[in-house]
Amino acid sequence: MSALQNLFFAINLLLVLTMGVMLTVLPLITRKSLLFGVRIPEPALDHPEVRQLKAIYLVVLAVLSVLTLAAALAIHLVRPAFNLIGSLYLPWPLLIGQFLTTVALWRQAKRLKARENWQVAHLGTAETRSSLARTRFGGLPWAWYLGSLALIVLAALVSLAVYPSMPQTIVTHWNAAMEPDAWADKSLIHVLITPIIALVMLLIMLLSNLAVYRTKLQVSLENPALSYAQHRVYRLWMSHMLGFITVVMTMMFLAFQPMILNLWVPSSALMILIILVTSTLMIVPAIVVSVKAGQGGTRLKPAITDADIAAAGLADALRPASRSGRGDDRFWKLGMFYVNPEDPALFVEDRLGNNGGLNYARPLAWVLVVVLLVLVIATYALSTGLLLDLV
Amino acid sequence: MIIQIDFAGDLPLYSQLRDQIVIGIAAGLLKPGEALPSVRRLAADIGINIHTVNKAYALLRDEGYIVMDRRSGAAVAPRPLDSRGFFEHLADLLRPIAAEAICHELDAEQFGRFCADLHRQVRTVQDIREGHP
Numbered sequence: 001m002s003a004l005q006n007l008f009f010a011i012n013l014l015l016v017l018t019m020g021v022m023l024t025v026l027p028l029i030t031r032k033s034l035l036f037g038v039r040i041p042e043p044a045l046d047h048p049e050v051r052q053l054k055a056i057y058l059v060v061l062a063v064l065s066v067l068t069l070a071a072a073l074a075i076h077l078v079r080p081a082f083n084l085i086g087s088l089y090l091p092w093p094l095l096i097g098q099f100l101t102t103v104a105l106w107r108q109a110k111r112l113k114a115r116e117n118w119q120v121a122h123l124g125t126a127e128t129r130s131s132l133a134r135t136r137f138g139g140l141p142w143a144w145y146l147g148s149l150a151l152i153v154l155a156a157l158v159s160l161a162v163y164p165s166m167p168q169t170i171v172t173h174w175n176a177a178m179e180p181d182a183w184a185d186k187s188l189i190h191v192l193i194t195p196i197i198a199l200v201m202l203l204i205m206l207l208s209n210l211a212v213y214r215t216k217l218q219v220s221l222e223n224p225a226l227s228y229a230q231h232r233v234y235r236l237w238m239s240h241m242l243g244f245i246t247v248v249m250t251m252m253f254l255a256f257q258p259m260i261l262n263l264w265v266p267s268s269a270l271m272i273l274i275i276l277v278t279s280t281l282m283i284v285p286a287i288v289v290s291v292k293a294g295q296g297g298t299r300l301k302p303a304i305t306d307a308d309i310a311a312a313g314l315a316d317a318l319r320p321a322s323r324s325g326r327g328d329d330r331f332w333k334l335g336m337f338y339v340n341p342e343d344p345a346l347f348v349e350d351r352l353g354n355n356g357g358l359n360y361a362r363p364l365a366w367v368l369v370v371v372l373l374v375l376v377i378a379t380y381a382l383s384t385g386l387l388l389d390l391v
Numbered sequence: 392m393i394i395q396i397d398f399a400g401d402l403p404l405y406s407q408l409r410d411q412i413v414i415g416i417a418a419g420l421l422k423p424g425e426a427l428p429s430v431r432r433l434a435a436d437i438g439i440n441i442h443t444v445n446k447a448y449a450l451l452r453d454e455g456y457i458v459m460d461r462r463s464g465a466a467v468a469p470r471p472l473d474s475r476g477f478f479e480h481l482a483d484l485l486r487p488i489a490a491e492a493i494c495h496e497l498d499a500e501q502f503g504r505f506c507a508d509l510h511r512q513v514r515t516v517q518d519i520r521e522g523h524p
Contacts, residue, residue: 125394125437130436319395322400
């Protein structure tokens with residue numbers, strides 16, 4: 001087994017471990033009033049069966065994660081040539097297992113809510129200044145994206161400038177020991193493919209940031225003023241996190257450019273270092289922000305003045321008392337997919353974890369799903385085996 | 392200001408929205424001249440049909456509480472409001488309520504005090520926000 005294969009294995013393990021941990025902690029970072037996609041009243045949170053359902057999830061997901069890690073080890077021992085593209089398949093059993101567990105627990109939660117006759121209000125909430133601010137694009141951290149774009153344009157220009165002086169036949173592939181093992185005639189598309197991939201990734205990241213920005217806000221009915229303040233900070237953190245990841249991702253892609261141009265071939269140790277450092281820089285901020293902020297910033301304690309809270313409380317008192325009923329559960333299919341034809345919102349908060357979700361009653365949601373799938377598959381197809389067997 | 396619509400409430404959604412914006416203006420949660428969110432964004436954030444918000448905004452514009460501009464969108468109307476015909480309007484609104492109060496045996500003084508308390512309740516929010524409770 002080569003050092004490179006051991007490294008792939010280490011990266012695979014890290015990937016599965018990260019995914020396992022992130023999926024396992026989902027109920028802990030979800031809004032407390034949501035139990036596997038079912039809205040329950042605050043007093044029900046301490047009900048023993050509610051705790052039991054959460055405990056079942058934690059145990060099942062921990063076991064699934066350990067089994068997937070074991071499978072990764074087994075594959076590594078049987079077929080050590082397993083590369084990074086393989087690690088894209090590795091987490092699938094984990095993802096499918098998580099989906100099935102969540103659906104099973106959603107059904108349990110629904111039954112529990114019906115049996116205990118838990119009633120919740122069904123309210124639609126908005127904060128006028130937040131809604132107004134989020135119709136404008138000024139709040140996005142454009143510096144990260146423009147910086148990435150500048151890097152991409154620079155790389156493309158340098159490539160075009162170098163292109164005429166490149167020999168007719170160039171090295172297009174290196175083996176694990178970084179020795180050339182494939183050659184081809186030079187072509188513009190080959191030289192520009194990395195900037196193009198980086199540009200596509202930039203657009204995907206910008207779209208994600210826009211989604212975070214435009215997401216319909218879930219609001220705690222007990223303290224809406226706090227919810228909006230938390231969401232403001234959460235949006236800021238998420239936007240900068242996504243912008244930072246975009247810059248790192250852009251630099252990671254462009255790091256391959258000197259190789260493509262046959263200008264300079266790094267040692268395999270340096271290659272490994274670049275990939276390890278960039279993937280750490282992308283994974284760690286994502287985990288830190290999700291765990292520290294919680295869904296929609298629910299774990300944050302932003303500064304809001306007493307006057308704000310008092311005014312919000314009094315403003316609450318000016319409203320007619322809300323009626324309790326079954327809440328908004330019926331719009332959440334399987335407790336996961338939001339389908340509400342009356343709601344013009346496209347991006348909504350997920351009901352488990354802190355991801356974004358879509359309103360599948362909107363045709364644009366389906367267009368987005370298809371476009372994202374095509375983009376991701378195309379990116380993988382293009383980058384597979386392009387330079388190295390790394391990706 | 393925080394707007395909250397009760398899907399299980401008695402009043403139609405557009406009417407709940409209209410009432411809350413008027414209360415928001417009265418309580419100082421929305422300042423004269425303050426810009427309001429676009430119809431689409433507000434509808435998406437609350438999770439109601441765009442036509443519902445349109446209807447509420449059109450009603451508020453006709454009543455003079457907000458102004459709408461094709462380019463800059465909706466905003467709270469500047470003060471003072473045009474109060475011509477307001478007393479007739481108020482009388483039409485209050486007459487059936489006064490009648491209900493009589494049916495429930497409230498005398499004129501109790502009814503008056505009740506109205507004054509509600510008036511004060513809305514004003515208190517403004518006072519607290521401005522830091523002199």
